[in-house]
Amino acid sequence: MTPMDMLLSRASTDRLRDPAPSPEQLMAILGTAMRAPDHGRVQPWRYVVIEGQDRPALAERIVASMARVEPEAPAAKIEKRRTRFASMPMIIALGMHLQPEHKIPLWEQEMCVAAGAMNILNALYATGFGGVWVSGALVEDAVLAAELGLSRLAGFLFVGTPDGAQPTPKRADPALFTARWHGQPVTFGADKD
Template sequence: MAQASSVSPLDVLLERSSTGDLVAPVPQGEVLARILSAGLRAPDHGHLCPWRYVVIAGDARPAFAGHVVAAVARQEPDAPEKKREKRRRRFSETPMVIALGMHLRPEHKVPVMEQEMAVAAGAMNVLNALHMEGFGGVWISGRFCEDRSLLSQLGLEAPHRLAGFLLVGTPEKPERAHVRPDVGDHVAFWDGQTPVTFGADGRQR
């Protein structure tokens, strides 16, 4: 009989960190579907389902990288060539890219900010699911994500927007042990009378 693992799901989550050093393989088929399904389990006030994921992989990557570079040129005309080439390289060489589309409904009673937060929560669920399945990822964004021509390629006509991209693959190197903030600096227990204070706030002054 196989021994049960002594590592809990929470232990696995606490080990997660972002990494851009990614190689093949990438999640595919049912594994990819399950990972993206985790994104759809995020809190969603009003059940608006604002998540729109666009997967870019294989031979589609260089073509999409061209659209990204053009968007950078339009949104940041003063950006150095080195920055544009960095974008081209990342989008054409990263094994998989997942665009984080936001299908927004400004006319709805649920505030747009809450709709955006649902997309952000979904993105974090996807990053956690990638990690739990043995893959890695990093969430990137920038002014180029506001480019309407680029958004049209992703099926995101106004007022819909983009929360950025997840770069996805298998970590090329063992994940480094990142020093995390002390949880005690970011948590307070209200006593029912006096306003709380946070240790982190004092350190940032």
Template sequence: MTSLDLLLSRFSTDALTQPAPDPAQLERILSAAMCAPDHGRLRPWRYVVIRDDARAKAAELIVASMKRLDPDVAEAKIEKRRGRFSTMPLTIALGMHLRPDHKIPLIEQEMAVAAAAMNVLNALHFTGFGGVWVSGDVTYDPQLAAQLGFPSPHRLAGFLFVGTPSPDAKSPRRRPVDGYVAQWDGVPVHFAADEKSAD
């Protein structure tokens, strides 16, 4: 299998079992973040590693955030989210260490965080692990962000659930890329992916 074959076989999954990467493996995996494209070398990505007993504590912070955002939130939704955060083999909170007054626009700082997260997802896959990037409304709760270490203007970009993909986790069928590519010859392009019949 070539490196490109390996890249093309990556997929997200929350069907994750132990083991999660151990600290040494995780350091190598997270090092992939340091290779992300990054305008101004601001390195705005931050990772909060949540494992073992810290998972239950993090789950309670998530539940408190859900209730803060929606006092009428359904108990079933709370239990589902609590279960996921307290049982995933490892969770990484994705932080964005943002500098609003910097000449590099905020959107570019945020895109660097996303590029770094993608590198981490790929590194997980390349080392036999797997994961999924999740967000949800709690991601945008400034109080939760501060509790995790990201007081305003810093923010959360979501969470990576990380572990070993269960054997039945399968790569989805991917669409061919042709519909998302166009050759430019002087006039605005159209993409087959945007045609009404494409979806």
């Protein structure tokens, strides 16, 4: 598979089983995040790895967070989150160590974290693993972030080995999202009714 074939066939999956990456594999995979664009060398990435017997404890903290940020959440949603966080082979909490006083704007620092997470997802796929980035209201819970030793959350990556063949979802034609500028405002095919 060429690098382009790999990038064009990668898809997120939460159908994961053991094994997760070994510590050595994980450090190489996380090393790809350090290659994300980082204007000003702010280095805002922070990663907390949860696996093994620590997953059920994290799941209970997720449920407690839901009670704080989604008090109306149905019981089925709460139980689904508990089960997923307790059973994924590996979970990586995506932290954002942002520096509001830095000359680099916060939005750019946040995008650096996102670019790092995408590099991790690509590296997981390139090394035979799989993953999915999950977020939601939990990322706004300062208590949960602090329980993980983070100042801010960007979400969680569920990581493991894909369970069975993974279909490549059909993606939109990039031409619908691309326009050439010739001195006047552009329009996009994706925005037409």
